[in-house]
Amino acid sequence: MDSLAQAVLAGADADVLEREPVPDRYTAAHLRVEDVGVFDGVEDKDVRRTLRVGDVPMPELAPDEVLVAVMASSVNYNAVWSATFEPLPTFDFLRRYGRQGGWAARHDQPYHVLGSDAAGVIVRTGSGVRRWRVGDHVVLSAVEVDDQEPATHSDGMLGADQRAWGYETNFGGLAHYAVARASQLLPKAAHLTWEEAASTTQCAGTSYRMLVGEHGARMKQGDIVLIWGATGGLGAFAVQLVKNGGGIPVGVVSSEAKADLLRRLGCDVVINRSEIGVGGNSDPSPAESIEMGKRLGRIIRREVGEDPHIAFDNNGRATFATSVFLVRRGGTVVTCGSSTGYRHHYDNRYLWMNLKRIIGCHAANLQEHSECNRLVQTGRLMPALSEVHPLDRIGEASRRVQQNLHTGKIGVLCLAPEPGLGVTDPATRARIGEERLSPLRPPALAAR
Structure with missing residues (x-):
């Protein structure tokens, strides 16, 4: 593990994190472009054949982006679509995005780092980031928008350049580090563990938009x-x-x-x-x-x-x-x-x-995500976590989602060495109670 990741795990403050060097490479769950077509004519498109875990190059940070040390992530169904290259290979999305040039060109790579959920610690901010600081504990929305597009200021989901992070973009959350725009960030609920927090953003926000928000x-x-x-x-x-x-x-x-x-x-x-x-x-x-x-x-x-x-x-x-x-x-x-x-x-x-x-409905805009995240922070919306796997078992975890063998969300530990870490408000957690926080987890697992 690199020294920056070690500092994050040790709970180092912002000054220490800023002094530690960003590694040139990092561990990530990813696809390889040479595997596109491997399932042609195959009935059972087993995602374990294409999901890889290994080192990839660290991308440069754009001015409006942050680098997050990912403590935990979770499996969304778009990981299954990605790993089966259906309905389209996601490399098509990356190539199309890369043709915009500039910072977008970084996304067109022969590898695709997946993951549309993440909870972690900010370790670097771009020069244009104003509202977030190194050391902040955050969760990430999966919606990447262009804030210079007029439609975005009405509803971020209506923008023509709105993309699903970690699916239609590169450098997603199933990794030790993730690159995201500052407009994707929300504060992590302090009473939740890393893996619980990582399970709440994408699905909860989408459900909120579908049922509660003005667009649903x-x-x-x-x-x-x-x-x-x-x-x-x-x-x-x-x-x-x-x-x-x-x-x-x-x-x-x-x-x-x-x-x-x-x-x-x-x-x-x-x-x-x-x-x-x-x-x-x-x-x-x-x-x-x-x-x-x-x-x-x-x-x-x-x-x-x-x-x-x-x-x-x-x-x-x-x-x-x-x-x-x-x-x-x-x-x-x-x-x-x-x-x-x-x-x-x-x-x-x-x-x-x-x-x-x-x-x-498709995901949720940042305001809807923020309203939903407030419900999580105040203990009115509980995690839907049912099981937790290490990053090197992402193939097995995604296979369970592919075969509908799971309930709720499957969490994935990235830099976090074990479940149960990341709680900075134990009093609120005790007030809510472990059983209420784990409605979909077997009792033995919920007690951990």
Whole structure:
């Protein structure tokens, strides 16, 4: 381990960190351009074949950027897309970005450092950074925007040059160091460990935009919200946000084990879809989708007396038509992804004749992330961490996400040598309680 990383782990102050040299190379989870095409004609695109952990060159820092010593990160589904080179190889994104020239040219490399979540310590700031200092403990938003683009000042997600950090850019968070713009930074919640904090930003912020923010469904008190994959990274935060906002969460999961975890989250209505034959087909026919909707609708009306106001759907093809059918007249389907397929087939009559809406959301702008991070800081939004892996096991961790064998978020230790480090406000942590902070973790792991 280099001397700068050692100083960070020792809790050195800013003066010491600034004196330590930045290493020429650093350890990172990355892809190699020569592996593009390795899955051609292969049915099981096992991400363990392409995800590598090793040294890569340290990039130069732009004036509006910071260098963060990453203590922990987490696995998002975009790591699976990246490692399978689908729907496009991410090297296409890097080449396109690099053609802008200037500082953007650094991103076009024969390697791609992944990771769209991170928690760590700032060790260098660019000459144009004003609000952050070396030594600050931060979490990172995955949204990189161009602050000189007019649309960004209305909503950062509408900018044509908005990019997903660590997916459409290089030098992401699954590494010992990460390069990010200062406009991606938020203060780390002091009562959380590094791995807990690293699990909250991307999925929690996206869920916040989908349900609470002015660009999403604008959930109000009393709204019934159907949440597919309610113990997943997005779904676990969605359940909490619905409860916090006075809504009624109806969570759908795929097993009784996940149903038990969902009850621990406090979900009002828990539906194990495997028990009622719903959602097993990744490409249902329109008739099958409507039949699934009828079955679910009967259960929901039995439990709460009404149809859902909102369907929270990031599954895509397997459930989308059911969501459109199921929400009430004037209801809303809000979507941010399609883990079961991008091409959705639904009966449009149920949409237009019943005045329903479909809203697309993608990550969250910095204000939405800041509002969501405040909920984390004040102990009103809990981490959705379920397990933790070291960086050198990123292939196995991502494989679990690829095969949907996980719940919540899978944390990844980068520079942090073990779980449980990084808490600087133990009093708040004690007030909240370990059990509440670990709703998706097995009791033995939560106690660590």
